Amino acid sequence: MITKMKKLTFLVYHKEYEAFLERIRELGVVHIVEKQWGEMDDGLQQFMQKRSLYKNMLQAMYNLAEKQPEETVYAGQSADGLVQKYDDLQLQLQDLNQKLPQLNKDIAQMEVWGDFDWDSVNKLKEAGWHIQFYMCHERDYNEAWTEEYNAIPVQERGGYINFVTVTPGAVELGLEPLRLPALSLSELMARKTEMEAQIVATQDALSAFCKANYRTLEQYSIQLEGDIDLLKVKLNSEEKAEGAVVLLEGWIPVDNETEVKDFLDNSGVYYEIRNARKEDNAPIKLRNNAFTRMYEVLTKMYGMPDYAEFDPTPILAPFFSLFFAFCMGDAGYGLVLIALGFFLKKKLSKSLRGMMNLVITLGIFTAVIGAVLGTFFGVSLFDLEIPADLKQFMIVGKVGDTSYDKQMLLALLIGVVHICIAMTVKAVGQTVRFGFKESLSAWGWLLLVVGFVCTGGLSFFKVISEDVSTWAFIVIGGISAIGIYLLNNIHRNVFVNVGAGLWDTYNMATGLMGDILSYIRLYALGLAGGMLGGVFNQLAFMVNDAAGPALGWLFCGLILVFGHTLNIAMSCLSAFVHPLRLTFVEYFKNSGYEGKGETYKPFTVVKKQIN
Incomplete structure (x- = not known):
């Protein structure tokens, strides 16, 4: 359901405005009304650009830190200094990675001619002997060049001949002489080894930098979020009485009305509070029980309801669970989801544990509906020797x-x-x-x-x-x-x-x-998953019969594990997407749901998410 809101309007003396905003932010329950007074402020625009930079940089640093950054925050580091150091390391690494392909190309070119000393070639040139390197097609090579120009074939490959001429002066063969790298093959190989070592060292330095400074930049990013929120509030304020007072509007949940009133009474500011009207664009704060709350993420994916609309989550929750279970259609797969949910709940971060509660719930629905549909890991329960009292509950x-x-x-x-x-x-x-x-x-x-x-x-x-x-x-x-x-x-x-x-x-x-x-897809997907599970079962036991008792059970087990794992993964994907479509298209269209509401976001101190 949607939490009832109160419209809050207050006037603050301009000299007390800054301090008043800080106290409002510490209170953390007032949703400030955003108004468009014109173009975005230059300061806010710079903050927004910097926030985007920090966000992208933090994401890259987290991966470069192998998802294990240090927890230390270094107060002496400046945000601009961290960004500059990070950019320098990235540019250095990028420069080395760009030079390495050209070096490999030079090495491949010199490998044809072998490892020789360019100093010797230059000395022969000073003595009057010119050495030139050529490559031509086999049909264009003239055997007479051997006698006339001391042409020496070095390598024949792919229908082409690489050869060198040694003459007292420069010659013209009608071919363009090759321009080889100025370094010998051994020098190029040594430079490659050095460059690869530099790349590894730079990567290690970048990774160490990210591990050591991730939390520091994260802290600066959190502070920047607070600065952005504060600046937005200031920009959404309206000066009255020639700037003597500042008007600000906001929304508060009904549950926090007493708390806010006590705060404003003690602050000595003038304020008015009234109930939200249907025509008001009041922000939306959902309030549901523990079961329904897990499905609010699906409602938010489509869009929050308008204040005058109904919260679709209480109806979405049971039907989405039913649709998901129907698409999975296998009681055994439901048990796997339950076990997987409990296992990952202990391994994942705190922010993701709530999603595991949803996985467990969907697993319970799948196990129950799968039993009703009579399928357990691709096996038809109705065909097994089970009590008739249980079979009467199966829909087959x-x-x-x-x-x-x-x-x-x-x-x-x-x-x-x-x-x-x-x-x-x-x-x-x-x-x-x-x-x-x-x-x-x-x-x-x-x-x-x-x-x-x-x-x-x-x-x-x-x-x-x-x-x-x-x-x-x-x-x-x-x-x-x-x-x-x-x-x-x-x-x-x-x-x-x-x-x-x-x-x-x-x-x-x-x-x-x-x-x-469109709802036939529920039946079709469940049927397809059950049939595919049955195929893997048949294939596994056919291999078992053919391979003998020893290897047979081994291959049988591997096929069953691989097959049903693959089937569960594909079934979960279908069981999520198609029920979501039935909800977003068929249900929302026929219910007139628009999902254009604004999410309740109180002006508060930005805090770090604890993993």
């Missing part, structure tokens, strides 16, 4: 003598219920926000869809007779048509309403059926 096989699969119909039934709940939320939400008269169309569609579904279900199970169901359809359709076609907007002409109702009918007829059919 076909419906009677028909060709309809029970699990497929169950997936469609879940979709119908999910969309009906979404339409109910939409009707109630529009009534709360705009009034009953402005939401007659939503109520009409809700009555039509839910009424037809309930009537059809009662008629199918012979609870009511055909005559009763026929009259029920007529009455429900007639009442719904009034809201859909005649009163969908009481401020418009009735003929315009009829046209708008026909357009809504087309959209509902095409969209609603597609939305319901």
